[in-house]
Every structure is written in C-alpha cells, then in structure tokens.
Amino acid sequence: MKNLFKTAAQVVFFIILAEVSDVIVAKLYLPVSGSVVGIMLLFGLLQIKAIRMEWIELGSKWLLAEMLLFFIPAAVGITKYKSLILHSGMVIFITIFCSTILVMVLAGILGERMVRGRREEAQ
Amino acid sequence: MIQSLGWLVFTVGIYWASKQLYRFFPKVYLTPLLVAPVVVILSMSISGATFDQYDEGAGWLTKLVEPATIALAITLYRHMDILKKNAWAIAVSVTAGAVLAIVTSAALAIGFGLDPSVMESLAPRSATTPIAISISGSMGGVPTITAVATLITGLIGLMAGPLIVKWCSIKSPVARGILFGTSAHSAGISKALEYDMVTGSVASIAMMVTAFVTLLAAPWLVGVLSSLA
Incomplete structure (x- = not known):
C-alpha cells in the first residue's frame, strides 16, 4: 500500500516534469520535442545530484513497464484514416515494412560489428 | 462523461x-x-x-507517453559508462540507420508512384512521433499520415525486431539497443527493455540520435531524391 502511494506520487512528478518541458519547448521555440528536453532536464538534475535516484525509481519502473498501454489510444486512432488506408494502405504498409526491416538489419549488424571490433582491439 | x-x-x-x-x-x-x-x-x-x-x-x-519517455533518463544515467564506452559505435550505426530509413522510405514511395505529399509524410517515420510530425509538416507532408506511419513503424519494429535479432545473430545488448531505438522509436524501446536495462538505455539514446539526424537530414535527402525522380 505504501509503495502504491509512493509510485503514484513519483508518476505525478514525471507528469509535472513533462508539462514543464513542454512549456520550455514552447517558450524557447525549440526544434525538439518536450520528451527530449525532459530527458536532458532529468539527466542534468540527477547529474548535479539535485534529485536522488531513490526518489523517482518506483515511478519510473512503473511508467517503463506499462509503456505499451499509453500507445493503445494512438493505435486505435488508426480508425480515423479509413479512406487513406483503403486507398493506398497496402502500398504504404509495404513501403514502411521494407524500410523498417532494412534499417533494423543495417543498424543491428553495423552496431554488432563495431562493438565486437572495439572489444577485440581492447584484448 | x-x-x-x-x-x-x-x-x-x-x-x-x-x-x-x-x-x-x-x-x-x-x-x-x-x-x-x-x-x-x-x-x-x-x-x-x-x-x-x-x-x-x-x-x-x-x-503518459511523455512522462514515460522522460523516465528513460534514469536508465541513461545508470548506464552512462556503457554509453560512453560505445559512443562511436552508437553514433555511426544510428546515423547510418536513420539515413537509410529516410532514403528507403522516400525511394520506395517514389517507386510505388505515391503522391509527393505522402512520400514527404513517410520519410521521417523512424523518428519519435512528435518530431516526425513536425519534420513532416515543415517539408510539406501531411502530419496525420506521418502519425499513422510512425505508429505502424513502431508495430513492425516491435514484432519483427526480435526475429531480426535472432536471424542476424545480434548478440551484444548495445547492438540490440541500436537496432530497436533506431528503427522503432519508443515502441522499440519498450521491446528493448524486455531484453535488459542496457539494451533499453542504448535504445533510448538511439531514439534521440535518430530524431536529431532525421531533423537535420530528412529535408535535404527528400529534396535530392525528388529531384532525381
């Protein structure tokens, strides 16, 4: 029960941080999203030890574990684009599918090679 | 109500x-x-x-998507040493992946004869949704199409990613993180976190780098590709 309250309070902290980041982006006309600013902000606060890991750990664990839940309304939102999907949905899907697979193969293999290369160099 | x-x-x-x-x-x-x-x-x-x-x-x-994304700062902070040690590998592989995402999306869209505005909407789909949408809008794309394309990208990355990891035998957590974060933004990160925290934190860095690379390179690459077509 105590942990439940702690988790909820910490999640509220993350929500406030997100709001603050959005305000910063809007006021400074930054070309990045609020989440990127928020990550940097929190990282900085952790770095200068203004915030301790223990204060926000439970909340962050919950948010990360349930991340897929937060994407469900957006996924349901696909129903808004019925005509586009009916019209050129298949071609768009094939484009995205092929491109995504190629990106995964390239980024994954290149990353694996470079990480391995660095490790062998160190030995 | x-x-x-x-x-x-x-x-x-x-x-x-x-x-x-x-x-x-x-x-x-x-x-x-x-x-x-x-x-x-x-x-x-x-x-x-x-x-x-x-x-x-x-x-x-x-x-709650944004607060959850911000919570990734903790995994970044905790795994800073691994990120620093692999900074070069991450920077090169993610940049290559992000550029390939733009080029293949635009080239396939042109090849399939899709409308230029649809092509511009698909090009930034590898970046995280809010950034992809703003890039798309600035290029002349349709933000709503980009939102759907980004979502489908996430789903494909989430579902096909583990198979690619297996088939290409991507064994290092760093390379796995690069794969998921570059190709499938936050949806990829949620999958990466199923492997371990290192994979998840590399994936979050990869997502951020992808966003920056897409922001800088997409308008230019799309311009070059449409002048070639």
Whole structure:
C-alpha cells in the first residue's frame, strides 16, 4: 500500500516534469520535442545530484513497464484514416515494412560489428 | 462523461488481459500493442462509438507517453559508462540507420508512384512521433499520415525486431539497443527493455540520435531524391 502511494506520487512528478518541458519547448521555440528536453532536464538534475535516484525509481519502473498501454489510444486512432488506408494502405504498409526491416538489419549488424571490433582491439 | 470514463477503464482492462495472454503465449503477433487495439476497435464498431468519444476518456493514457519517455533518463544515467564506452559505435550505426530509413522510405514511395505529399509524410517515420510530425509538416507532408506511419513503424519494429535479432545473430545488448531505438522509436524501446536495462538505455539514446539526424537530414535527402525522380 505504501509503495502504491509512493509510485503514484513519483508518476505525478514525471507528469509535472513533462508539462514543464513542454512549456520550455514552447517558450524557447525549440526544434525538439518536450520528451527530449525532459530527458536532458532529468539527466542534468540527477547529474548535479539535485534529485536522488531513490526518489523517482518506483515511478519510473512503473511508467517503463506499462509503456505499451499509453500507445493503445494512438493505435486505435488508426480508425480515423479509413479512406487513406483503403486507398493506398497496402502500398504504404509495404513501403514502411521494407524500410523498417532494412534499417533494423543495417543498424543491428553495423552496431554488432563495431562493438565486437572495439572489444577485440581492447584484448 | 461516464461513457468516456468507461472506455478508459475498458482499455486498461483489455491491456491487462492481453498482457496476461502474452505472458503465457509470448508470440510476436500477440503483443498487447496489437491485440488490445484490435479488441478496442471491434468493441467500438459493435457499440457504434466514434474515435472522439473513445479518445475523450482513453486519451488520458496518451498523456503518459511523455512522462514515460522522460523516465528513460534514469536508465541513461545508470548506464552512462556503457554509453560512453560505445559512443562511436552508437553514433555511426544510428546515423547510418536513420539515413537509410529516410532514403528507403522516400525511394520506395517514389517507386510505388505515391503522391509527393505522402512520400514527404513517410520519410521521417523512424523518428519519435512528435518530431516526425513536425519534420513532416515543415517539408510539406501531411502530419496525420506521418502519425499513422510512425505508429505502424513502431508495430513492425516491435514484432519483427526480435526475429531480426535472432536471424542476424545480434548478440551484444548495445547492438540490440541500436537496432530497436533506431528503427522503432519508443515502441522499440519498450521491446528493448524486455531484453535488459542496457539494451533499453542504448535504445533510448538511439531514439534521440535518430530524431536529431532525421531533423537535420530528412529535408535535404527528400529534396535530392525528388529531384532525381
């Protein structure tokens, strides 16, 4: 029960941080999203030890574990684009599918090679 | 009011149930991000609810995407040494992947004869949704198409990623993180976190680098490709 309250309070902290980041982006006309600013902000606060890991750990664990839940309304939102999907949905899907697979193969293999290369160099 | 609240509770319930299902049958096509929306969409069409009615209540969940993304700062902070040690590998592989995403999306769209505005909407789809949408808008794309394309990208990354990891025998957590974060933004990160925290933190860095590279390179690459076509 105590942990439940702690988790909820910490999640509220993350929500406030997100709001603050959005305000910063809007006021400074930054070309990045609020989440990127928020990550940097929190990282900085952790770095200068203004915030301790223990204060926000439970909340962050919950948010990360349930991340897929937060994407469900957006996924349901696909129903808004019925005509586009009916019209050129298949071609768009094939484009995205092929491109995504190629990106995964390239980024994954290149990353694996470079990480391995660095490790062998160190030995 | 009660109806929209009902959709919120229903979505959480279906999510919970699909998560249990996935726990017992961990098949790629049973991911909660596919099963739950399908069940919700079916229920909506049976009850005759519109998306706006649904989103009035369930849309509160969307507001938690940003706080959850910010929570990734903790995994970054904790794994800073690994990120620093692999900074070069991450920078090169992610940049290459992000550029390939733009080039192949635009080239395939042109090849299939899609409308230029659709091509411009698809080009930035590898970046995280809000950034992809703003890049698309600035290039002349349609932000709503980009939103859908980004979402489909996430789903494909989430489902096909583990297979690519297996088939290409990507063994290092750093390379796995690069693969998921570059190709499938936050949806990829959620999958990466299923492997371990290192994979998750590399994936979050990869997502951020992808966003920056796409922001800088997409308008230029799309311009070059459309002048070639």
